[in-house]
Amino acid sequence: MQKNLAILGTGKMGRTLALGLNRVHAPFKFFLYNPTSEKAEKLADEIQGTAVTALDQLAYIDVILIACRPQQFNQLAFELRPVLKGDELIVSIMAAIPTETLAQKLGVSKIVRMMPNTPNKIGLGVNLFYFSPTVSLPERTHLLNSFALFSSVFTLEKEDYLDICTAFTGCGPALVFEWARLMMEIMIRQGINPNDAHKMVAKTFLGASTLLMSEGKSPLELRQEVASKGGVTVEALKVFSDSKMEQIIEKATHQAYLRGKELQENL
């Protein structure tokens, strides 16, 4: 059944998810709102949706996807709360803001927290979901099925798991891109043509992650297939180990988690 979906905030991620949902057999009719109204109007043209210039123009909406930044939420909640009937399903993709705060600031109880990532742009996104207990099974199923049409969906049992995983899947692409950037720069410094370096690194990441998905082997097993004893790869891996690579990744992801908690406190 087609439901009415309002997307509030048509920036990078709101737009990406709208385009993803629209790419498949659209399970939603779209209503789009953004303070800079041109962004909502452009997207509405692309997906045959309706752009609205004020929140009180939203009527008969089943699902509201909040896609502004956490720091913009207080203003949005102030404007949205008087417009809500109370039975809408609220889906928030904002990092860090817990269901309890969303429910309290909006005066509604059916809350879903979702954590997308940028590969949704190409149909390879990871979308995490946490449902508050008041969200019914049919509502959960409709939402999960809709997003599963163009991405990989995961339901998390505890809300804190969503905050933990955010650092790995939501932030994850940026960590991978940073690693790719450093590899490319080092290659370029040593004389490799920049275009070649870009393609070699991108294809290496693509090939390695495809192997990880398709071979049914653990990263350790796949690593061992590359790093034969006495060879060149083991020397590189030894530097990772001596430099405490695991601790660096743990510290980086934990720092992202802590920033989420800090944003929560400052709301």
Ligand SMILES: NC(=O)c1ccc[n+]([C@@H]2O[C@H](COP(=O)([O-])OP(=O)(O)OC[C@H]3O[C@@H](n4cnc5c(N)ncnc54)[C@H](OP(=O)(O)O)[C@@H]3O)[C@@H](O)[C@H]2O)c1
């Ligand atoms: N980017 C990612 O990779 C990623 C991944 C996972 C989750 N997220 C989450 O997605 C959310 C959006 O991130 P983003 O990267 O898409 O940011 P963004 O490009 O800055 O988009 C935010 C949008 O929200 C709009 N906005 C501002 N105030 C608003 C209000 N009161 N009501 C409705 N819309 C409002 C902004 O409009 P104006 O331009 O007119 O100010 C802007 O278009 C964040 O909460 C973030 O935590 C992002």
